[in-house]
Amino acid sequence: xxxxxxxxxxxxxxxxYIMINIIWFLILASGIIVGILTGNGEGITxxxxxxxxxxxxxxxxxxxxxxxxxxxxxxxxxSGLTEKIANxxxxxxxxxxxKEGKDSKAMGAxxxxxxxxxxxxxxxxxxxxxxxxxxxxKLNPKKDTATDDMALFLVLNAACIQFVPxxxxxxxxxxxxKNPGMIIIPAIIATGTAAIVGVIVSKIxxxxx
Amino acid sequence: xxxxVHEYLIRAIIPLIIVAIITYGIFKGxxxxxxxxxxxxxxxxxxxxxxPYLLAMxxxxxxxxxxxxLDGFINIMKPISQIIGLPSEILxxxxxxxxxxxxxLGVFTDILNKYGADTYTGIVxxxxxxxxxxxxYTLTVYYGAVNIKKIRHTLWAAIFADITAIxxxxxxxxxxxx
Numbered sequence: 431x432x433x434x435x436x437x438x439x440x441x442x443x444x445x446x447y448i449m450i451n452i453i454w455f456l457i458l459a460s461g462i463i464v465g466i467l468t469g470n471g472e473g474i475t476x477x478x479x480x481x482x483x484x485x486x487x488x489x490x491x492x493x494x495x496x497x498x499x500x501x502x503x504x505x506x507x508x509s510g511l512t513e514k515i516a517n518x519x520x521x522x523x524x525x526x527x528x529k530e531g532k533d534s535k536a537m538g539a540x541x542x543x544x545x546x547x548x549x550x551x552x553x554x555x556x557x558x559x560x561x562x563x564x565x566x567x568k569l570n571p572k573k574d575t576a577t578d579d580m581a582l583f584l585v586l587n588a589a590c591i592q593f594v595p596x597x598x599x600x601x602x603x604x605x606x607x608k609n610p611g612m613i614i615i616p617a618i619i620a621t622g623t624a625a626i627v628g629v630i631v632s633k634i635x636x637x638x639x
Numbered sequence: 640x641x642x643x644v645h646e647y648l649i650r651a652i653i654p655l656i657i658v659a660i661i662t663y664g665i666f667k668g669x670x671x672x673x674x675x676x677x678x679x680x681x682x683x684x685x686x687x688x689x690x691p692y693l694l695a696m697x698x699x700x701x702x703x704x705x706x707x708x709l710d711g712f713i714n715i716m717k718p719i720s721q722i723i724g725l726p727s728e729i730l731x732x733x734x735x736x737x738x739x740x741x742x743x744l745g746v747f748t749d750i751l752n753k754y755g756a757d758t759y760t761g762i763v764x765x766x767x768x769x770x771x772x773x774x775x776y777t778l779t780v781y782y783g784a785v786n787i788k789k790i791r792h793t794l795w796a797a798i799f800a801d802i803t804a805i806x807x808x809x810x811x812x813x814x815x816x817x
Contacts, residue, residue, distance in 0.1 A: 461702035477705035485694045497682035504678025509664040560784045567785040575789040588772045589800040595769035607756035611652035616811035617769035628800030635792035
């Protein structure tokens with residue numbers, strides 16, 4: 431884990447890109463080589479051509495639903511629904527965070543980051559998240575070590591409820607689902623439980639690390 | 640009561656969310672139509688942006704499937720995934736999701752195309768896709784931004800949360816199918 435972050439120091443997320451390069455290479459190369467060796471070269475060729483065609487088909491079906499959702503979510507964003515959610519979140523977060531997170535600058539960024547995640551605007555979430563971590567690190571006595579509150583913040587990010595999982599619903603619709611939205615409530619329950627478990631586990635684990 | 644919830648809430652959840660948001664918007668004095676158009680333009684950009692990622696991943700996965708490696712892998716992993724009742728076809732998604740969002744998108748789409756969106760497998764995959772995060776990516780970017788090297792218990796707690804989400808996805812899909 432140290433090395434992942436060591437790489438990240440020089441190039442944000444750089445190590446991760448190397449990792450996904452290796453994974454993609456292994457998937458594609460092993461598939462092609464095994465396919466040819468088992469005498470199924472023709473099948474592999476066909477699969478490749480078909481997959482490019484079906485991706486185009488999928489993206490065309492996807493465009494409509496994605497535009498619909500992004501349009502609706504823009505209205506939610508502009509009408510101040512985002513601030514409403516932030517106001518509900520703040521008192522809850524004030525109970526969970528104990529030290530650096532309580533600082534008003536850090537708390538503001540944490541609230542905005544989690545709210546953006548909930549609304550599914552991940553482009554907006556990342557800058558707030560980095561800001562939150564920076565503010566917390568200013569109050570951190572050991573600059574190269576994560577504090578309890580930082581760990582908590584990242585766990586909440588990993589298990590953040592998304593009210594409308596836009597992409598999932600759009601892809602379900604494009605794949606011919608009769609009810610693309612039926613997974614919204616189960617997904618909220620699953621992430622909600624994960625968030626609670628995550629907070630409890632990181633509170634317990636923080637004593638041992 | 641349950642029937643009522645099912646008939647009017649679950650089946651109509653997408654139109655319900657939409658009508659709630661646009662009504663709220665119009666009462667707040669928002670130019671809803673113009674706002675919608677503005678957002679829809681962003682949706683178009685997102686689709687263009689994800690297309691190459693999706694193509695790369697669907698290409699790789701379809702070759703892997705054609706070469707029978709994927710089926711072999713799924714069969715080998717079956718006993719492990721059955722412990723928590725997870726359909727083993729979903730394992731590739733579970734493994735790639737913490738690492739790469741676009742990779743997961745490709746695998747997820749492949750699962751829906753192969754097994755159907757409204758089947759048990761399709762539903763579990765959808766819930767997992769909608770409830771888990773790209774942990775390693777988030778961790779790298781955020782801690783990397785402030786040079787933190789000793790991450791202590793962060794990864795373990797995040798993985799714990801991820802596994803909880805997966806188990807809950809399986810449980811709630813079971814409830815929906817009964």
